[in-house]
Amino acid sequence: MSPHPSPTPRPLADLNALSEDAFARHFAGVLEHSPHYARVAARQRPFADAEAAARAFMDAACSGTPEEQLALIRAHPDLAGKAALAGELTAESAGEQASAGLDRLSPEEYAEFGRLNAAYHEKFGLPYVVCVRENDKASIFAGARRRLEHTPEQEREAALREIGRIARLRVLDLITSRDMSEAPRVKVRLGENNYGKADVQLFKVFRDTPRHEVRDVRVRVAMTGDFGAAHVDGDNTGLLATDTVRNTVYALAKTGFAGSVEEFGKELVRHFVAAGPRVQGAFAEFTEHLWSRIEVDGQGHDHSFVRQMPKHTARVEGDGQTFRVTSGIEELYVLKTTRSGWAGYLLDEPYTTLPETTDRVMATFVTARWEYAVAGCDYDDVWARAYRQIQETFTDHYSPSLQNTLYRLGEAVLDRCPEISRVWFQLPNKHHLPYNLARFGLENNGEIFHVDPEPYGLMEGWVERA
Template sequence: MSNPNNGPHLGGKIVLGKNQYGKAENRIVRIYRESPRHEIRDVSVSTCLRGDFSAAHLEGDQSTVLPTDSQKQTAFSYAKEKGLDAIEEYGLALARHFVNDVEPVEGARIEIEEYSWARAVVEGAEHDHTWVRKGEEVRTAAVTVDADGTWVVGGLKDLVILKSTGSEFFGFLKDEYTVLEETHDRVMATSLVVQWRFVTTEVDWNSVYTDIKEQIVSTFATVHSLALQQTLYEIGKAVLERCPLLAEVRLSAPNKHHFAHDLGRFGVENDNEVFHAADRPYGLIQATVQRSDAPDPGPAWSAYAGWLS
């Protein structure tokens, strides 16, 4: 039996590394009741504070620690005080508050997901105060503020999209383990995660989001794809061309494989019409498309709702 203490030994001093803290996934629903026709906003908000909080870790001294509950209460109150018309604007207000008004805080990260609702239709008309949850994508935003600047990343996730033709995959590298057959007509499907980094905060956030989503869907549909990688690049390129306020676009796409099912054993011809939709394992394709003169991203991509990066 091997001894786990055999092998190289490190003798350096043990120190506290990178750290941050906050209140994750506050579910906030804001109803606007200014008229008989109500409006709804439904979000999940994660707040994260950065600074010198070493005393809390090393000594248990909480004198510089704003409780995570206080962060939660601020997020709820700001849903009324500042409003939830655009999640990017709401995130900016929260982040600036924590950095500017809470002395020990040197940086703040706010991550937001927005869930969409559609008005219920009753007797042929939209109802004023009843909604049905929409099943499309989740809108996202991440705002970072510190002494060096402000960074806003917009985005979406869970945009499930499929086209039944206009996609090929051939000419790939083969080795002794390759069994995949080449195809010149396949179903291409994915659940897109797309994030884009702004170069300014002077933005019509909702209008830009609508434009970007429209461009993503249009490019996916119209580009004749030789690989999912190619499609991701073309999406990122098209989004940057349409939106000059963006420095870069990051895309992640699981390949939701659809394999033509063998019906020949039943004497039935399957001319690329019946498929087995496999949920796992799946190829995961990721890419960044950026401008050559894009400014440094700083901490824009340093996430909170995940491990430290």
């Protein structure tokens, strides 16, 4: 049968003045098949604005006894279920499911909804309730699979939060401004998000022998998961404080940071996925400053160090079981005083003024990052091999362009490091321009240069295994 149409929106001032019966009729469809909640909300009038009216319905949805709350949840239809196929949804539900494309599913998608709905009823005795207007098909599927891991109590709370969101949007749909002086509220949904702690400055000294080792790392940790309630409703239930995240980094470093930053990243991801009730994944990013021993009488000192310029970078992300690791290098400043040029390029373009050259200074800050073809390895050893190979390859050829050098660097790194699947480079051209000494009566035989800080050429690219 066809659903009854929704009421025409009315100004809030009119709704505040309605009788309780008329108010309840206008908002009867806000909470699915539960018109009596509109009377509860009516008794909270007058409302200062539309959001206050929406909050009254959201509060009403959570105000009942546990049995009443379960009845409200069970009043909602299965998504893409029998009621939808039979045309028996309320006008509100029909429009909402259509807005997410649930009336245009493929046979495979219908079958998947059938499996998820059945699993929900088997585990919780409840339908899967989600505010579809704040989601798309992919996030609706993902949310159902994720929430099947809930306890019954967690799922009841999650369903009520979603009902509150549904109610809010339905109430706002039914209220309009008489003079239109109040701008209409845009309908939004929460997109991809994360939270955590950044710029955690971690320094660790290894003192198990008289010859100390040091690790100096800037850490960022962020978590992903079911954080919609915090963003939309200001509900922080089940969230880890970012101060806790910082403290955890230092505490786990005591025993968990004994090798590479990449392995420490896996330890952090495992911890936060397990510790946060709403956390489904996490990532850790590292920028490690490298320190070399100060040489005294030709020997590296046991406990005195000098910081080096290049940095070891890494990112580890995962769900606590599987991980995606990326490693890299930043601020490796390399330069060759000859065996580089720039010639054979397009010269007849009207704005070209740069002369060709087959002998120039070439300098660049190498930024590199690479992905792995293996699930695990000795990350520090791979990094050291890639670091050495980049420097060696920079020296071993005449460079007709920085682009050609980028390609050669990638080819050499992949040859030396079979653990790496592909490598990305960013190479800015740090221009060293011969300085005009002729005005001083001096010759400049490729000895004196002005280093021009900006603007500069910039080359970026991936080199991948074929």
